[in-house]
Amino acid sequence: MADHAALIARRERLLGRNMSLFYDDPVHLVRGEGVWLWDAEGRRYLDCYNNVPHVGHCHPRVVEAITRQASTLNTHTRYLHEGILDYVERLTATFDSSLDAAILTCTGSEANDVALRMAQAVTGRTGVIATNHTYHGNTAAVSQLSTRMPPVGGFGGHVRHVPAPDSYRPLGGDGGEAFAAAFAAEVEAAIASLQESPHGFSALIIDPFFANEGFPDLPQGFLDKSVAAVRKAGGLVITDEVQPGFGRTGSDMWGHQRAGIVPDIVTLGKPMANGHPVGGVVANADTLNAFRKAFRYFNTFGGNPVSCAAAMAVLDVIEDEKLIENARDVGEYTRDAFKRLAQKHAIIGDVRGSGLFMGMEFVLDRATKQPAAVQASRIVNEMRERGVLMGKIGIHQCATKIRPPMPFSRENADLMLSVFDDVLSGL
Numbered sequence: 096m097a098d099h100a101a102l103i104a105r106r107e108r109l110l111g112r113n114m115s116l117f118y119d120d121p122v123h124l125v126r127g128e129g130v131w132l133w134d135a136e137g138r139r140y141l142d143c144y145n146n147v148p149h150v151g152h153c154h155p156r157v158v159e160a161i162t163r164q165a166s167t168l169n170t171h172t173r174y175l176h177e178g179i180l181d182y183v184e185r186l187t188a189t190f191d192s193s194l195d196a197a198i199l200t201c202t203g204s205e206a207n208d209v210a211l212r213m214a215q216a217v218t219g220r221t222g223v224i225a226t227n228h229t230y231h232g233n234t235a236a237v238s239q240l241s242t243r244m245p246p247v248g249g250f251g252g253h254v255r256h257v258p259a260p261d262s263y264r265p266l267g268g269d270g271g272e273a274f275a276a277a278f279a280a281e282v283e284a285a286i287a288s289l290q291e292s293p294h295g296f297s298a299l300i301i302d303p304f305f306a307n308e309g310f311p312d313l314p315q316g317f318l319d320k321s322v323a324a325v326r327k328a329g330g331l332v333i334t335d336e337v338q339p340g341f342g343r344t345g346s347d348m349w350g351h352q353r354a355g356i357v358p359d360i361v362t363l364g365k366p367m368a369n370g371h372p373v374g375g376v377v378a379n380a381d382t383l384n385a386f387r388k389a390f391r392y393f394n395t396f397g398g399n400p401v402s403c404a405a406a407m408a409v410l411d412v413i414e415d416e417k418l419i420e421n422a423r424d425v426g427e428y429t430r431d432a433f434k435r436l437a438q439k440h441a442i443i444g445d446v447r448g449s450g451l452f453m454g455m456e457f458v459l460d461r462a463t464k465q466p467a468a469v470q471a472s473r474i475v476n477e478m479r480e481r482g483v484l485m486g487k488i489g490i491h492q493c494a495t496k497i498r499p500p501m502p503f504s505r506e507n508a509d510l511m512l513s514v515f516d517d518v519l520s521g522l
Contacts, residue, residue: 140484
């Protein structure tokens with residue numbers, strides 16, 4: 096702990112205060128492999144949280160691709176290079192045929208910033224709608240989208256926030272048609288408000304899995320009415336796939352495919368190249384060209400040959416190791432086990448998720464559904480003490496966030512479940 100204190104003090108001195116750290120006793124990591132991490136004392140941790148190393152920490156095929164390309168050439172896209180073309184061609188083949196072109200960036204934040212400007216270029220308007228508990232990055236533009244940390248000077252008049260979907264406490268009183276209609280009504284009201292303002296309405300931006308909102312279990316077709324309202328008003332639908340993308344939900348390659356919609360713009364980030372800094376914006380070529388005409392945009396590192404080699408290797412591994420199928424199988428297996436634990440531990444109010452993105456919501460009382468946020472923090476920290484890393488998320492900050500690297504196995508799940516049962520028993 097003394098070493099941790101010294102590191103934290105040095106970190107605050109060199110990087111500034113108030114930087115986020117996981118856990119009451121932060122972990123000092125020095126090595127990773129597959130679904131495992133090791134700290135400076137040699138202790139091993141099961142990683143049930145990090146989606147950035149999508150195909151596993153330090154996957155040898157990704158490391159080899161980076162090494163090979165870095166030892167050959169790395170420059171930017173103002174020179175011709177086939178690597179970015181080969182990658183975008185393969186990437187866009189996983190989308191609807193209407194989404195046939197892309198811009199590569201370095202981060203998901205940049206991707207969402209570009210997406211907002213694409214919508215402005217197409218519609219000639221600037222008003223945007225987001226949910227009230229979302230996160231789409233940290234540029235000045237996208238920081239306006241989340242209410243969790245209000246920007247200095249307050250929110251601009253061009254943003255409207257709608258209530259984040261909560262399947263455990265649904266708008267409309269039930270989790271079916273009334274729930275979807277209630278959410279769509281909020282979107283329609285926000286559209287009307289923007290249309291009455293000088294900004295007009297350009298886009299609705301959502302994570303189609305609503306990850307930071309606590310990944311609610313939504314009925315099939317939940318977003319259909321909202322998407323129809325956006326299109327009727329001449330707006331664009333932007334889906335942020337930074338968290339649910341690349342097969343994480345176990346059912347489809349992309350979260351919007353699982354939700355049954357075809358967006359106008361898709362943004363990508365974190366897991367795209369297994370930790371190498373790559374992000375992207377996928378859209379129709381006409382949409383992308385409208386952006387290029389309206390904005391002078393160039394990204395020195397976006398789409399560089401090394402990044403593209405890393406990203407291509409990730410697609411290879413997802414396919415060759417059948418990781419989407421693995422996410423479906425292990426996810427269903429793990430959620431079934433969580434539901435059995437819910438019969439034993441009354442603090443578990445709800446179990447939800449899809450593929451290798453899942454968790455449960457903790458409550459003080461199932462009848463009132465009163466959030467157990469303090470207990471959720473204690474559980475996550477107890478798991479860390481016992482060598483299992485997971486996070487906390489949700490509208491009420493009382494849901495676990497379990498989002499491991501995609502090679503996560505049933506054996507790994509059994510270890511996590513055993514520790515989890517012990518921690519809950521000790522509350």
